[in-house]
Amino acid sequence: MRGALVRPLRDRRLWIGVAVVAAVLVIGVVAFRRPLAQWLWPDTRIQQLLAQGERALAQGRLSAADGSGARESFEAALALDSDRGEAGDGLARTGLAALAQGKRALARGDVPGARNALTLAQALQVPRAQSDALALDLRRHEAARAGLDDLVTQARHAHDEGRLEGAPDSALPLYQRVLALAPNRLDALEGREDALSDLLQAAHAELARGDLAAAAAKVEAARGYDPGHVDLPASEAALNEAVQQRLRRFDTRLRQGRLAQADADLETLADLRPAYPEVARGSEQLAAAYAAEAARRAGDFQFDAADDALARARAWSPEAPGVRAAAQAIASAHQAQASQRQALSPAARAKKLRQLLARIETAEARQQWLTPPGESAYDALREAQSLAPRDARVREAAARLVPQTQSCFEDALRANRVRGAQSCLDAWQALSVRDAGLADARRRLAQRWIAVGSERLGAGDAAFASEAVRQARRLDSAAPELADFQARVRAAEGRDR
Incomplete structure (x- = not known):
């Protein structure tokens, strides 16, 4: 038994392994002695940093990019122990030394050195009176040399x-x-x-x-040089009057359907007065006009023009009334055109038309005016119109759908079902983009969103109230009650946070 125990101890391979492990341990201790020491004895590292900072301060190296300056050393010590008074005292003495260094630099004409020293002293929060005195001396010196x-x-x-x-x-x-x-x-x-x-x-x-942008730039520059200049108030008043004139011109061009010219006017106004309520309202109105143009162009299969108009609508206000419906109209027009291009026999065409009319009736019964895409009453009607535009049944369906969406809207509005009313309004607008009653319907729905949102806000439903603000702004950004309601919602959201 004893021999069996002794033999492994005499095995050279065992002793070689022990020697290798010991060597690795020794090398590891030597290589990582500093990190281990800092981990085991952090106070030692702080003392080293404080000593390093004192040496740098004594040598006049107040700050250094490589971290060896007095400022960096004391800040590092403070980071390790924020309650360490010696580190804070060292930083304060470094700031005073920077002031003294700046004065000496200024005395020998070293303006950049004096400016750098002043910057360091201010960063280290030396007494304001002392740094201001050096700054004044520096300005006087620069003035004398300038x-x-x-x-x-x-x-x-x-x-x-x-x-x-x-x-x-x-x-x-x-x-x-x-x-x-x-x-x-x-x-x-x-x-x-x-x-x-x-x-x-x-x-x-x-x-x-008529160059409002150039005029505004000059007025703004003048204000920057001297906000109290005697001619500035009259110039600002003239600029404001020009802005109001441009707003009136925008409104006129928009009513006339001159969208490109109205777009240019509004772009200038948005650059000059981005926070104006009139600019926000104009953005909504112009986007709605572009959306109507996109839907009209899509109806004539003018897809490039339709896409351009839709892009401008989205650029001005992606949530404006009619934008979503215009996108739906373009998609449906593409689908209708594709259907037209299919060579159908008279029998197949008649069968397809019966299917579309049945889809319209099914969607009507379900009040699926715009959704789901491809199955809505609107999509089925557009496809039927492209297939047989003169068919009496198709014309009857078209004449029937618009009043139904209007009735759907009014019924939902009376019942305060604002989301349902919104869907019906979108369908109404998609089916008849130029209907004269749409503007009034949007205003009434915006007011109802505000009224219902106020009730829900009083009941503590801030999420619904926030949605009501967004929908009302999208429908009529100039609604009289909107600003007050939005302020109350923001206050409620602030309390919740």
Whole structure:
């Protein structure tokens, strides 16, 4: 037995394995001694960082990109232990040292060095009075070296040449440079005022030419240089009046069906006054007009024009009334055209027509006006119209569906079933995009969404109220009660969060 135990101990392979394991352990300890030490004794790492920061501070290396500066060392120590007072004290002393360093740099004429030191001191939150004093000295030094007289002369020449703004060597930017260094310099103040007066006169000329964007850019630039300029209020008033005139022109063009011109007007207005309620309402109206145009073009199988109109509708307001119906109309027109191209015998055509009429009746009974796609009353009617547009039964179905969707809408509206009324309205619009009663129906449904949404909000149903806001805005963004209702919904959502 003893011999059996001793023999493995004399085996050379065993001792070689032990030696290899021991070597690996020794190498691992040597290689990872620092990470292990930091893990086991984190306080040691903090002391190292504090010592490193003190050495860097003593050597004047206040900040370094490689992390060896005093600031970086103290910040690293603070990150390891936010309650460590020595780290915070080190950062405070580093900030004061930066101020002293900045003063010395300024004394020897090193402006970039002084500016960098000031930036560091401000970042380390030195007392405001001390950093402001250094900043003032720095500005005075820059003013003394900047050749302000030359800058004023350059600004005058630029003004005489009509180069008021838009480039660094234009008159207004040059005057601004002078005033940043010498805020009370009278000739620069007077020169800037004259240049701004000329800039605003140019803005009035742009308004007279109808270029609102250029005029607005000049007025905005003038406001940036001197918001208290004497001519600015009159220029802003003239710009606002021009905006109102452009809004009226947009409305006229939209009523006349001149969509491309109305589009250009609204695009200018949206750039200038994106938050205007009139712009939001115009976006809805223009999108609805484009949607109607898309549906009309699709009915004539003019698919390129229909797609272009639908794209513009979606660009202005993808949720506007009629956009979804227009997309459905285009899809149905494609389907109808494909059906037309199929060579059907008279018997097959008659059979197909009977099937479509049956589908219309089935969809009517189920009130499936627009959905599901391909099975709705609208889709079946469009296909039947493409197959036999003069058939008396098809004409009767078309004449029957529009009043039914109107009745569906009115019934749902009376019962406060706003979602159902919405579906019926979409179907009505798809079947008769130019119906004169649609605008009033949209307004009434928007008001009903607000009324029902208010009731549900009072009952604590904020989700339904949010949906009501979206639907009412989509139908009539100018509804009188909408703004107040939207504010109440937002307040309720804020309380829920």
